[in-house]
Amino acid sequence: MRVTAAARKRSVRNRAYAGRYAAGRRDGWRDGWRDGYWMGLCERTVRAAEAPLPVRDVHVMYVSTGKGFPYSPIDEAIAGSLEQLVTRLTVVERKEEAPSAAAAVRPDAVLFLDGLHVPPDIPDRIRELGIRTVIWFTDDPYYTDITASLALHYDDVFTLEANCVEFYRAAGCQRVWHLPLGFYPGHFRPQNAPAGVRCDIAFVGSGYWNRVAFFDQLLPYLKGRDLRIIGYWWERLRDYRQFASRIEGRWMTPQETALVYGGAKIVINMHREPDDGTFNSNSVGLGAVSPNPRTFEIAACASLQLTDVRSELAAYYVPGREIETYASPEELAAKIDHYLVHEDERRAIALNGLYRTMRDHSYARRLDAMLGALFG
Structure with missing residues (x-):
């Protein structure tokens, strides 16, 4: 029996479709099992941390x-x-x-x-x-x-x-x-983020000058990375045009922010400087030693947090066990590289941070x- 060209094309298309279907089914089962298992771990951690408070x-x-x-x-x-x-x-x-x-x-x-x-x-x-x-x-x-x-x-x-x-x-x-x-559990908690908001690295916050100067040094290390920056004033970056497609200049609701945190493998936290003359009214020059609220909100979403160090941080989290820190763009880039390929370590720290947050920092x-x- 003679096989026409059209029939051969249909056969090729059908085989390709069957291959994609099989691959999609395989990958979907794998990803669904992985994400479901992770959300189960997170929910178990949240429940273990719950304790009644007096009225x-x-x-x-x-x-x-x-x-x-x-x-x-x-x-x-x-x-x-x-x-x-x-x-x-x-x-x-x-x-x-x-x-x-x-x-x-x-x-x-x-x-x-x-x-x-x-x-x-x-x-x-x-x-x-x-x-x-x-x-x-x-x-x-x-x-x-x-x-x-x-x-x-x-x-x-x-x-x-x-x-x-x-x-x-x-x-x-x-x-x-x-x-x-x-943090407020009604806003921030672990979620199975949709594919459209997932990324390797996220930063949420305004482009204060100390952050801009730091990211000017950091971004060359992250050129090939899946990165999202969300906040205003990031057009101040030296290489803004090169990274503009990864930057969203907008405010987000807590619920939107929690999805970004939950969808990122690593979330960067960087504190605002108390001596920024543009936005501060702190003429006596009081320094800052206490962590910002973002510290607790990130940890509540069960993402690995990489934060700069304030001296009081260790009163709230154990560095290296419940949170991870950095002191320079080079150190931050090196730790990003490490934790993106050491998933078990990354998730262990994130779970420990989640437990500590749910127990102590609501x-x-x-x-x-x-x-x-x-x-x-």
């Missing part, structure tokens, strides 16, 4: 920052966490309404976050009612020129930066505590410590 018989009023994004997710995290910890929570969305709301419901304490845009007469009026006022400064030490005077209008001052405790005491504040930020844990300081 205190107190009434707390939380005054939202009212600053919108990117503060609105933190407002959500604080309110959602406090709800688990106190018998009564009142949330006030507009700071201007806080004094009248406090007069109406008489809470045991009124908590403000950030406070940079809260007129001092608002906490003053609440204090005149005999109600305790609390501020949690979230951007120390970058705006200490402003917060030094604001802090005096509150009964209790909490700061995420350990270096600022003595600073506020010297300014005249009587009750000051160090309390770092954390906003619920932070607020439980705050309530303990306030009410015993």
Whole structure:
């Protein structure tokens, strides 16, 4: 029987299709098993770290920052966490309404976050009612020129930066505590990220000058790597045009950020410098030793985190076991190369970091410590 050219072409196409189908089925089974096993490990780790927190018989009023994004997710995290910890929570969305709301419901304490845009007469009026006022400064030490005077209008001052405790005491504040930020499990946790957001290396954050200078030295080592940078101001890079296709200048929601973290094998963390004259109000030159909130958010997504070192970091994670560090572009590039080919090591550190984060560094844990300081 004569086989036509068209039939031969159909036969070739069918064999090619069958080959692709078989390869896709094989690869899909392999990848699905691998990803499912990893997510199972992550879920087991999260459950092992869970522990109940006490519920205190107190009434707390939380005054939202009212600053919108990117503060609105933190407002959500604080309110959602406090709800688990106190018998009564009142949330006030507009700071201007806080004094009248406090007069109406008489809470045991009124908590403000950030406070940079809260007129001092608002906490003053609440204090005149005999109600305790609390501020949690979230951007120390970058705006200490402003917060030094604001802090005096509150009964209790909490700061995420350990270096600022003595600073506020010297300014005249009587009750000051160090309390770092954390992560909110409603936003950050391990996820099976879709293929479209997966990559080898990710960095999320604004292009402050210290970061730009560092990446100018780092990027030549990463030319052939699967890299994503997401944030504003990265057009400052010396070789921006060469890497522009890998850079996305935008803000992301916490949920979008968590997907990027979860989809990356390695996430780079780099702290902002407290002496950046463009964006800071820190004329006294206070240094920074405490980790940024991104430290906890990355670890909560079960990705290997490579971070620059702040001296207080070891109080939160064991370097080399729960987190990995670097001190130069060359060291960072070498560790990226190492962990991309040593998957078992990479995932072991990521799981250890996930456990420590879920156990110790949630906003619920932070607020439980705050309530303990306030009410015993």
